[in-house]
Amino acid sequence: MLHAAFHGMLASTLHALHPYALAGIIAALVIGGIVKGIVSIGVPIVAMPILSQMMPVKQAVLLLSMPVILGNIPQALEGGETFATARGIAAPLVGTVLGNIIGVSILISLEPHHAQAIAGALLIFAALLLLASPRFSIAPRWVKPAGFGLGFGAALMESIASIPGPLLAIYLIATGARGKAFTKQMAIILVVSILTLLVAFKSGAHASIGDVLISAAASVPVIAGIVIARPLRDKLPPHAFRILVLLFVLAAAAQMIRKAMGA
Template identity: 65%
Template sequence: MLDLHLSSGLLYPHLQALGALELLGVVVALMLGGMVKGITGIGVPLVAMPILTHFLPVKLAVLLLSMPIIIGNIPQALEGGEMLRTVRQIAAPLVGTVIGNVIGVSVLVALEPHHAQAASGIALIVAAVLLLAAPKLTLAPALVQPVGFALGFGAALMESIASVPGPLLAMYLIASGATGRTFTKRIAIILVVSVVTLITTFSHGAHANGADLAISAAASLPAIAGMLLVRPLRDSLRPVVFRGVVLAFVLAAAAQMIWKSGVL
C-alpha cells in the first residue's frame, strides 16, 4: 500500500526546494507539452522531458510525467468498448511493456544521475528521429506477435528512461495494420498498462508514494490547459511543418542533455 506522507515521497522534497521561477519553468514545460500535443498529436513527454530535466533529476521527471500520460490516454482506451477483444489482439506488446518497464525502472534507479540524463537524451533523440523519419513498415502475419513483444519491450525501456514509448508503439501498430480509432485505442491501452507498471515498479524500487501520484496527477492540469489554449489555432496551422519544428527542437534539447551529462 502506498504511503501518503509527503516527506517520504520523491517529488515533494525536490519541488519544495525549487525557487518560484524554477517551479514556473516546470509548469511552462508541461503547458508547452500540452500545446504541442494539441496541435500535432505528439505526446506531452517528448517536449516536456528535456525542459524538466533542467529543474529535476531524470528519475523524478519520468515519475512526474507518469499520470499525465495515463489521464490523457484513459478516454481513448475506453472508447468504443470491446476491451477484452482488443487486449487479446495486443497481448504481445502488452507483455513486452510490462517486462520492459520492470527492467527499465531497475536500470534507471541504479544509474548515476549523469548517466541517467545521458540515457534519457539518447532515448529522446531516437524517438525524435523515428517520428521524423516516419518509417512505413508492413509486418507479415507470422511476425506480428514476436515483433510486437520486442517493440513493446523496447518502448517500455524508452518509457522508463525518458517517458517516450510512443514512437516504437506507433511503428508497430501501423506496421500491423492498425489505423484510425483502432490505432488510437490500441496505443492508448498499451500506454496505460505500461505506465501503471512503471508506477508500480517505482513505488517498490524507488520509494514513490501516493503523494507522488497526486503531484503527478496535478501535473496533468498545465498540460490540459495547454491543449485547450491552442485548440482555436489547431486548424489554422500546418501540423506537418509544426511537427518538424518541434522535433528539431527535441533533437537539439536532447543533444544538450547528453552534453550536459558530461559522458562525452
C-alpha cells in the same frame, strides 16, 4: 506512517526548487499540452528535455506518468470491447510490463548524469523516428515476436525517458492498425505500461501516494495547454510545426547529453 506515505521523490525535489524552476516546470507541461493539441505529438517528448533542465530525469519520468495515464484512459475505453482489444495486442502488452520492470530498475540504479545522458540519447532516437516516420509491414508469423520486442523496447524508453510512443506507433501501423483502432490499441498499451511503471517505482520504495497525486496534478497545465492550442490548430501548418518541434527536441536532447557529459 501517513506522512511517509505522502513523502516521496517528487515532493522532496519540488520542495527544494526555486520558485522560478517551479514556474519552468509548469511552463514545460503547458508547452507539451500546446504541441499535443496542435500536432498530437505526445506530451513527454516535448516536456522531458525542458523538465530535465530543472529536475533529475527520474523525477521527470515520474511526474509525467499520470498525465499520460489520464490522457489515455478515455481513448482506451472508447467504443467498448477493451478486453477483446487487449487480448489482440497481448504480445506488446507483455513486452511493456517486463520492459518497465527492468527499465525502472535500470533508471533507479543510474547516476543522475548517466540517466540524463541516456534519456537525451533516447529522445534523439525518438525524434529521428518521428521525423523519418518509417512504414513497413510485418509477416503474420512475426507479429507476436515483433510485438513483444517492440513493446519491450518501448517500455525501456518509457521508464528511462518517458517516450514509448514512436516504437509502439511503428508496430501498430505495421500490423495494419488505423484510425480509431490505432488510437485505442495505443491507449491501452500506454495505460498498462505506465501503471506498471508506477508499480515498479512504488515497489522500489521510490514513489509514494504523494508522488502519484503530484503527478496527477501535473495533468492540469497539460490540459490547459491543449485548450490554449485549439484556436492555433487551424492557423498553423501542422506538418511544418511538427518538424520545428522535433528539431527543437533534437537540439534540447543534445543539450541534455552535453550537460550530462560535463557533470
